[in-house]
Amino acid sequence: xxxxxxxxxxxxxxxxxxxxxxxxxxxxxxxxxxxxxxxxxxxxxxxxxxxxxxxxxxxxxxxxxxxxxxxxxxxxxxxxxxxxxxxxxxxxxxxxxxxxxxxxxxxxxxxxxxxxxxxxxxxxxxxxxxxxxxxxxxxxxxxxxxxxxxxxxxxxxxxxxxxxxxxxxxxxxxxxxxxxxxxxxxxxxxxxxxxxxxxxxxxxxxxxxxxxxxxxxxxxxxxxxxxxxxxxxxxxxxxxxxxxxxxxxxxxxxxxxxxxxxxxxxx
Amino acid sequence: xxxxxxxxxxxxxxxxxxxxxxxxxxxxxxxxxxxxxxxxxxxxxxxxxxxxxxxxxxxxxxxxxxxxxxxxxxxxxxxxxxxxxxxxxxxxxxxxxxxxxxxxxxxxxxxxxxxxxxxxxxxxxxxxxxxxxxxxxxxxxxxxxxxxxxxxxxxxxxxxxxxxxxxxxxxxxxxxxxxxxxxxxxxxxxxxxxxxxxxxxxxxxxxxxxxxxxxxxxxxxxxxxxxxxxxxxxxxxxxxxxxxxxxxxxxxxxxxxxxxxxxxxxx
Numbered sequence: 375x376x377x378x379x380x381x382x383x384x385x386x387x388x389x390x391x392x393x394x395x396x397x398x399x400x401x402x403x404x405x406x407x408x409x410x411x412x413x414x415x416x417x418x419x420x421x422x423x424x425x426x427x428x429x430x431x432x433x434x435x436x437x438x439x440x441x442x443x444x445x446x447x448x449x450x451x452x453x454x455x456x457x458x459x460x461x462x463x464x465x466x467x468x469x470x471x472x473x474x475x476x477x478x479x480x481x482x483x484x485x486x487x488x489x490x491x492x493x494x495x496x497x498x499x500x501x502x503x504x505x506x507x508x509x510x511x512x513x514x515x516x517x518x519x520x521x522x523x524x525x526x527x528x529x530x531x532x533x534x535x536x537x538x539x540x541x542x543x544x545x546x547x548x549x550x551x552x553x554x555x556x557x558x559x560x561x562x563x564x565x566x567x568x569x570x571x572x573x574x575x576x577x578x579x580x581x582x583x584x585x586x587x588x589x590x591x592x593x594x595x596x597x598x599x600x601x602x603x604x605x606x607x608x609x610x611x612x613x614x615x616x617x618x619x620x621x622x623x624x625x626x627x628x629x630x631x632x633x634x635x636x637x638x639x640x641x
Numbered sequence: 642x643x644x645x646x647x648x649x650x651x652x653x654x655x656x657x658x659x660x661x662x663x664x665x666x667x668x669x670x671x672x673x674x675x676x677x678x679x680x681x682x683x684x685x686x687x688x689x690x691x692x693x694x695x696x697x698x699x700x701x702x703x704x705x706x707x708x709x710x711x712x713x714x715x716x717x718x719x720x721x722x723x724x725x726x727x728x729x730x731x732x733x734x735x736x737x738x739x740x741x742x743x744x745x746x747x748x749x750x751x752x753x754x755x756x757x758x759x760x761x762x763x764x765x766x767x768x769x770x771x772x773x774x775x776x777x778x779x780x781x782x783x784x785x786x787x788x789x790x791x792x793x794x795x796x797x798x799x800x801x802x803x804x805x806x807x808x809x810x811x812x813x814x815x816x817x818x819x820x821x822x823x824x825x826x827x828x829x830x831x832x833x834x835x836x837x838x839x840x841x842x843x844x845x846x847x848x849x850x851x852x853x854x855x856x857x858x859x860x861x862x863x864x865x866x867x868x869x870x871x872x873x874x875x876x877x878x879x880x881x882x883x884x885x886x887x888x889x890x891x892x893x894x895x896x897x898x899x900x901x902x903x904x905x906x907x908x
Binding site: 471475476477479483485487489490515518522529532533535 | 741742744745749750754756757782785789797799800801802
């Protein structure tokens with residue numbers, strides 16, 4: 375796998391304060407927006423090829439702080455892709471049946487089959503994020519999960535899955551602005567939950583939990599990408615490029631016709 | 642976990658020829674059959690307690706050569722248990738949707754939740770048995786699965802599952818007799834498949850695959866039990882005892898009543 379930008383060095387400590395939340399070239403906005411248009415069409419074609427090729431299950435996984443832009447990224451990047459062929463799954467607080475099973479049970483069920491693309495809007499990583507910060511399970515329990523998750527993702531990739539993981543990295547100031555906008559804008563008020571402010575008060579705890587996740591579950595077979603996400607256009611551009619480049623590495627191809635089909639005349 | 646009989650030493654090579662396929666005390670048949678009757682009633686009560694206790698998912702897993710007695714064991718040992726509370730799942734050749742996913746996908750979906758007992762009649766171990774012997778996947782692929790399976794079972798047990806695994810060990814002669822009986826007995830002919838003879842011709846290959854499975858996937862958290870299975874009564878007795886003893890180690894208890902319930906008079 376070619377080294378990608380935004381992948382932290384493997385096996386090294388991750389300090390989010392070392393990673394920018396802003397675009398590298400502020401002047402590039404108009405050019406960037408134009409490139410996103412082209413990227414969407416490229417991804418539409420690549421998606422058709424994934425379906426035809428039929429060999430790879432593709433998982434795109436997004437984690438971010440509240441108001442980090444997960445929904446917006448998915449809407450923008452997959453704007454042109456056939457919605458019938460892409461499945462987006464949001465993981466909320468587990469229900470009673472899910473809680474009766476191990477935390478990977480509901481995740482595994484939703485995994486894509488060969489030739490399918492699934493987008494995880496939150497994921498099994500919540501079980502080392504909110505579960506940790508909010509003390510929903512004892513440390514004895516969640517501290518074993520980093521290894522579980524690496525082993526799970528290794529099995530999935532050994533068996534052929536392509537896993538592309540994004541952490542949308544926003545600043546604390548940017549989150550404040552976005553939450554305020556949700557409160558002030560009547561069309562966005564429905565997105566605001568009182569719990570968002572409780573989680574915001576735990577910002578530092580969440581950053582520490584993200585850092586451990588980005589450090590311990592960053593692997594050659596399923597690396598994390600830390601995306602500067604204060605600016606939507608830049609975030610979408612980087613996510614789109616990374617997905618396109620990763621899919622282009624797979625050697626996707628339209629399968630050959632069945633024997634005797636090529637050249638045949640339909641009468 | 643207390644050391645159980647029939648568990649091979651951890652991390653050591655397993656040679657099936659070192660393990661008897663026969664009962665230890667041939668004279669004990671009548672006594673044994675009586676004990677099985679009592680065991681069934683004990684297991685019925687233990688099962689009620691598992692449901693009431695509601696903390697543990699219980700998985701009983703059976704692997705065996707053809708005609709090894711998996712169905713018979715389940716019928717006998719769980720004879721008295723409330724059939725509504727026990728789920729038996731047989732894994733046959735995977736269908737198209739299952740084949741589009743990793744081999745643990747269909748397995749994970751069927752795992753018991755807390756307070757439930759599930760019996761696996763065959764399992765994910767087929768993916769290092771028939772898949773290996775019949776070359777259904779390249780060695781590069783299946784050789785990684787021993788580690789996958791250990792990691793998977795570790796995650797499940799870390800999250801609270803109790804896994805009890807049995808290999809029903811029969812001799813090649815005993816299999817011949819049982820397959821012949823299936824051919825000769827009109828009421829058993831339906832159980833006979835032509836593939837059984839093909840698999841029998843591969844007996845040595847299967848024994849080698851069982852040995853590697855019993856060696857590499859025999860762990861403190863999910864040990865294998867090698868059960869002498871040429872005699873049904875002895876097999877059932879050993880399996881029943883092991884399940885009972887393991888469940889008795891869990892400290893199962895009826896949950897206390899809600900506050901204010903005890904001593905209250907219903908008017």
